[in-house]
Amino acid sequence: MSIFDKLESQVRSYSRSWPVVFDRASGSRVWDEQDREYLDFFAGAGALNYGHNNPVLKEKLIDYLASDRIVHSLDMFTTARREFLETFSSHILEPRDLDYRVVFPGPGGANSVEAALKLARKVTGREAIVSFTNAFHGMTLGALSVTGNSMKRGGAGIPLVHATPMPYDGYFDGTNPDFQYLERLLGDSGSGLNRPAAVIVETLQGEGGINSARVDWLRALQDLCRRHDILLIVDDIQMGCGRTGTFFSFEEAGIKPDIICLSKSISGYGIPMALTLVRPDLDIWEPGEHNGTFRGISPAFVTASAAFREYWSDDTLEKAVLAKGEIAGECFDRIAAGYPDHELVARGRGLARGLYIPADGVADKIAGEAFSRGLLVETSGPESEVLKILPPLTIEQADLERGLAIIEESVAAVLGAPTPSAQETELVAS
Ligand SMILES: *Cc1c(COP(=O)(O)O)cnc(C)c1O
Numbered sequence: 078m079s080i081f082d083k084l085e086s087q088v089r090s091y092s093r094s095w096p097v098v099f100d101r102a103s104g105s106r107v108w109d110e111q112d113r114e115y116l117d118f119f120a121g122a123g124a125l126n127y128g129h130n131n132p133v134l135k136e137k138l139i140d141y142l143a144s145d146r147i148v149h150s151l152d153m154f155t156t157a158r159r160e161f162l163e164t165f166s167s168h169i170l171e172p173r174d175l176d177y178r179v180v181f182p183g184p185g186g187a188n189s190v191e192a193a194l195k196l197a198r199k200v201t202g203r204e205a206i207v208s209f210t211n212a213f214h215g216m217t218l219g220a221l222s223v224t225g226n227s228m229k230r231g232g233a234g235i236p237l238v239h240a241t242p243m244p245y246d247g248y249f250d251g252t253n254p255d256f257q258y259l260e261r262l263l264g265d266s267g268s269g270l271n272r273p274a275a276v277i278v279e280t281l282q283g284e285g286g287i288n289s290a291r292v293d294w295l296r297a298l299q300d301l302c303r304r305h306d307i308l309l310i311v312d313d314i315q316m317g318c319g320r321t322g323t324f325f326s327f328e329e330a331g332i333k334p335d336i337i338c339l340s341k342s343i344s345g346y347g348i349p350m351a352l353t354l355v356r357p358d359l360d361i362w363e364p365g366e367h368n369g370t371f372r373g374i375s376p377a378f379v380t381a382s383a384a385f386r387e388y389w390s391d392d393t394l395e396k397a398v399l400a401k402g403e404i405a406g407e408c409f410d411r412i413a414a415g416y417p418d419h420e421l422v423a424r425g426r427g428l429a430r431g432l433y434i435p436a437d438g439v440a441d442k443i444a445g446e447a448f449s450r451g452l453l454v455e456t457s458g459p460e461s462e463v464l465k466i467l468p469p470l471t472i473e474q475a476d477l478e479r480g481l482a483i484i485e486e487s488v489a490a491v492l493g494a495p496t497p498s499a500q501e502t503e504l505v506a507s
Contacts, residue, residue, distance in 0.1 A: 286458030287431025415495025
């Protein structure tokens with residue numbers, strides 16, 4: 078019996094899909110202890126947007142550690158913290174004309190969400206939060222209260238209160254006007270919905286199954302929030318840091334959220350780090366009213382600053398992400414067209430892509446086939462019905478294409494050979 082089985086809690090999950098012992102990693106590849114190589118289309122659930130052990134970030138990190146600098150600092154001033162704030166301001170906020178105060182809420186994404194919810198409640202003096210169907214915001218109690226998944230919610234062990242789920246974009250397949258229900262509840266003093274402090278939303282739901290909101294829907298949501306004096310929180314923990322192309326996933330929609338949650342790839346190196354960005358006039362906490370031990374992880378500041386300089390000084394990365402995203406999207410469209418009876422649907426934007434596969438358990442089977450062919454790819458959605466890819470943004474095009482080819486093979490291994498597309502049939506006939 079391995080030490081993992083003997084000592085570690087059975088709550089572990091990813092190690093069940095990929096039952097090997099990983100050891101080394103570089104860029105888009107990882108190796109297990111038997112030296113078997115895998116292409117990584119999971120990228121730490123989006124925590125490794127610049128790949129494993131990115132050499133530019135690594136060099137800065139090694140220099141920092143080798144010169145005995147401050148590693149831990151709570152929220153004391155340090156040179157690394159200053160450098161982070163300066164580069165975040167000059168490379169991310171200023172070029173986008175965004176004005177936010179930076180809260181360091183703790184090391185993980187859930188810390189950022191908790192801080193956002195707490196602050197929204199303090200600012201407005203209200204309790205209620207509106208969330209969306211199939212949202213995922215983290216595993217702590219506040220974050221779980223605005224998360225959709227029933228299995229995860231069940232783990233709370235106490236009632237999850239003061240949050241009301243509303244239909245996300247596309248929930249009714251376009252048969253109902255956007256925000257019909259929410260707008261009606263807000264305007265009706267008999268609706269039973271207390272006036273919300275905030276709405277929390279993902280522009281593209283990753284864990285929820287690669288559900289992408291339209292820019293018009295996001296704009297209408299911002300408009301609704303402003304009309305009703307409700308704060309708009311965008312959880313950009315997984316879809317921010319370039320995952321959809323632009324640094325923030327809401328840039329295309331042109332909205333300006335009141336509060337933004339960032340984590341996963343903000344350090345760029347897989348080192349824990351989270352931010353809660355707040356509109357300056359909402360920055361009303363007393364000193365220490367929200368704090369924590371791990372809010373000054375300098376190695377994360379160092380790699381984050383290096384990533385801003387390397388990847389966010391111009392739009393090279395953004396353009397590359399959009400181009401590679403198109404390649405992935407076309408591949409998923411082609412697969413979907415090859416299996417008309419299975420009602421597959423290609424989803425997503427940028428380098429967050431999904432293939433919806435409604436038949437029970439099939440997406441997981443395909444992910445298993447991919448693993449046996451040396452590709453790490455996960456599933457998401459309420460019934461794990463979406464094959465979900467989050468390759469490193471820096472992936473070489475050849476590796477992207479190789480991974481996509483493995484997905485095509487894995488789909489064929491489970492569903493059989495695709496039917497030739499109309500176009501190919503024509504070619505054959507002529
Ligand atoms: C991962 C994630 C979180 C939670 O972050 P943790 O670091 O796991 O606490 C919250 N929101 C979204 C959208 C996420 O993808």
